[in-house]
Amino acid sequence: MDDNDHRSIGNRLDLFHQQEEGPGQVFWHPRGLALYRLIEEYVRARMREAGFHEIRTPQLLSRSLWEASGHADKFAENMFVFEDGERSYALKPMSCPGHVQVFNKRQRSWRDLPLRYAEFGACHRYEPSGALHGLMRTRAFVQDDAHIFCTEDQVAGEVARFVALLGRVYAEFGFPPFAAAFSTRPESRAGTEAQWDRAEALLGDAAKAAGLDPVLQPGEGAFYGPKLEFALRDAQGRSWQCGTIQLDFVLPDRLGAEFADTEGGRARPVMLHQAVLGSIERFIAILLEHHQGRLPFWLAPEQVMVAPIDTAQAPYAREVVAAFEAAGLRAALDLGPERLGRKIVAAHEYGVPVFAAVGAREAAAGAVSLRERDGGQAVLPLAEAVARLSERAAPSFAGSRNVAMPAGGSMVEAGGAA
Template sequence: MADQETQPPREDQVHDDETPFAALPAEERLFRMRHSAAHVLAEAVLEMFPEAKYAIGPPIEHGFYYDFDLPQPLVPDDLEKLEARMRQSVKADLPIHGEQISKGRAREVFANQPYKLELIDDIEDDTVGYFRHGEFQDLCRGGHTDSTGQIGAFKLTHSAGAYWRGDEHKPMLQRIYGALYPTQEDLDAYLQSVEEAQRRDHRRLGRELDLFHLDPISPGSPFFHPKGATLYNGLVEYVRELYPRYGYDEVITPLIFNTDIFRTSGHYDLFPDMYKMMTGDDVEVGVKPMNCPGHCVLFDSTLYSYRDLPIRFAEFTRLHRNERSGVLHGLTRVRSFSQDDSHIFCTPEQLDEEMARVFEMVREVYRDLALGEVEVRIATRPERFVGNPEDWDHAEELLKELVSKAGWSYEIAEGEGAFYAPKVEFHFRDAIGRSWQLGTVQIDMAMATRFGLRYIGSDGEEHTPVMIHRAILGSLERFLGVYIEHTEGRFPLWLAPVQAVVVPIADRHIEYAQSVQRELRQRGLRVEVDASGERMGAKIRKAQLQKVPYMLVVGDREAEAGAVALRDRSGDDLGAVPVFQVGDRMVDERDSRTSQAPIDA
């Protein structure tokens, strides 16, 4: 669980005081329960492996962990034994004592514990915190329950390798994780949500549904298989279809540029994740991390009049960002991706209407993809930025006003804007309640000036256009990752890589099955025939596991009647239906982009 590792240990921020545990605020109590549980875990480990060296064990979101240097790798059985041993300590309800002791004394106590000795050396004070319960003793700054009986409901969940002090040049330790909540009910709810998330994990579904895989030969750069590419292209085609109606023009610009362009845009200094390299003739080039600089060059190639504006460039080409390998995650955090990206160049007078148009498109896309209510955040000026503060203030105020006018309420994300502009973020809440950022819209007063862009105004003079950066789904890779988990792979028919499987009952029905396939393919439907020798039940089960929207079972009766026995993926038997009617039904469902029914199924 990568998110847990990002929680910094809080040991040094908390001190035990005279307040009885029960009188503390709930959040502080939970923190102390998790912290104390880590001690109880270490006690159990030292008893089970007397030669173990123990390192650090902080409370974290959802629970706690402790790092150990152990004589052998842990197996799941060990966690059960350790948990049982921990429960003995809880039952014994041992008081937890704390005091400050001299460093000299601490070095004696922890003489056989090299990690503790290293920690003692790093402490600047003359004394160190020392805590014990029963026979167990630890080096610690405090923040505990009064006794081991108060640590709440917990479960050891898993173990994983972790470098001492997070440094890959230091020894690899074994980290044992535990989940902990005040009550068994809270703990069960949490464990269930973890299980639910694992069941929906897009990396797992990506494998099971044969959509994509990742390979260390190009980390963070997904290989989309035929079915995954069908899904991916289905999304691109969908957005592309909206463009004429909203007045966008699709363009294609280079992937690799002389880095001069990124010095002009400001990315060179403010965007560290850009890939840069020297060419043979000593020119530095960069791989574009976003499309805006290229679109500025494109805009600058024509001298537009105010009558030509707004100009709306849209582009789907690949973008690359050299994200640290530690943060890469399936499709949701990648190095190679594409966006449903666009840059709009308009006059200041056109800004309101343009933003309203963008918001309208966001609404339409959310509706078509059945993403539920749009949740909006406005991210404001970060610490490092380009442009002048007055323009920023103006743009931020304007965004708030326009978002309100669109009928949305919003939250403020202080300091989280892009370096060149504040942004509106669109968040989406998935089927299990998690919130994900998808698209963004930015009003940018800086970049057009940096590129010296201009248009001829109605006064015959040159003016600088306002630039709007906008992506609705955002990174298509990331969107797909989120969407796969949201739908659990049950895509609506219009996006499903395989829309129907024809299941012949016996080999003698294969020929008829193929004629059904041909007829439906003629209507542009993606239909497969399962001609494997397996039994009918197994074929249906397989199609259901692949989450194919429809199964068309054919035997003697169906062949004679020019029909199929229609089933949907939820297992509902829809009876015998003539093939042309199945085609009508599927075409209707595809063209109306019905999303809700198949997802609920």
């Protein structure tokens, strides 16, 4: 296996493993789950800023709901189905029907729209064993599922908001500007031709208004509607489709979603399906391979490894760790018997971006000697070291230099429009 394969990196950094007893599933180790939670909390914060309300929907739902939505027909071979007497249930392969149920639970008015829901939805899909590939293709995964219920005249604003969100998120994870594609009606689809005509026109116009010039992908849309897809290019030049926003007239119709319009009548909302990362597991694989395990400072499970030069400085090394942790930095302490040079190499091989050595001079001066994985070194007073590293701990430390967010909500990359 290639050393730059995410499975090799995951093993080297002690992030996760997979085994035969759980095919297509992941055993997350402490460091891996720390990375997972950092990504999840980051996305949660961005979604909250974008006006989304987080919800949670059941894992196991009656097959009748999946039949009503059309997923039972489209994904029958990929669904895990269970029998309970005369009723049949299925683990959810996606979260959208559940979000419609939350929308339908209350009387809705045009004043409530747009209504935005987000969920870290744990999904299960039966993938053939030969198709499984580390974190890239699994049977159990979590999607950053989000759905917007809105009117047709709100679609353009929501798409522009999403494009701006993607620009910020991908830049902060260290990726260059994305490429966009417009996927239109597939041969096998639900809904009327009139619905598809309207959906494609709305989404196409919204893409242009957001400053996109997407590549056309005829026949690649979802079974319920057209979609915009956003692909990242990694450091090896490979393209990965991650983000998507899809326009849907079909599910609101099939599942009876409606709201009171301005005239007091009943109307169907437009449903926008969106995901920033897609599968979090798959995104972590892409991220690990893109950075070859050298994650940005803000994402490293441990950001600073502290070690005394000899045992006499161990008490001061503990004070240094405490000072970093008090500032919200993730610090670890190496009191092992190895020589300092070996500790520095081991920490950087383990993905820790900064090594803080403390000897007699540092202890006497209340300082630390910082060593970066690129070879850079600096001896700083402890308070200054804490301040500098705390600044780097913000996701925007690198990303904000690459993306400008104009007042109109569209995204401008360094070098041109998205």
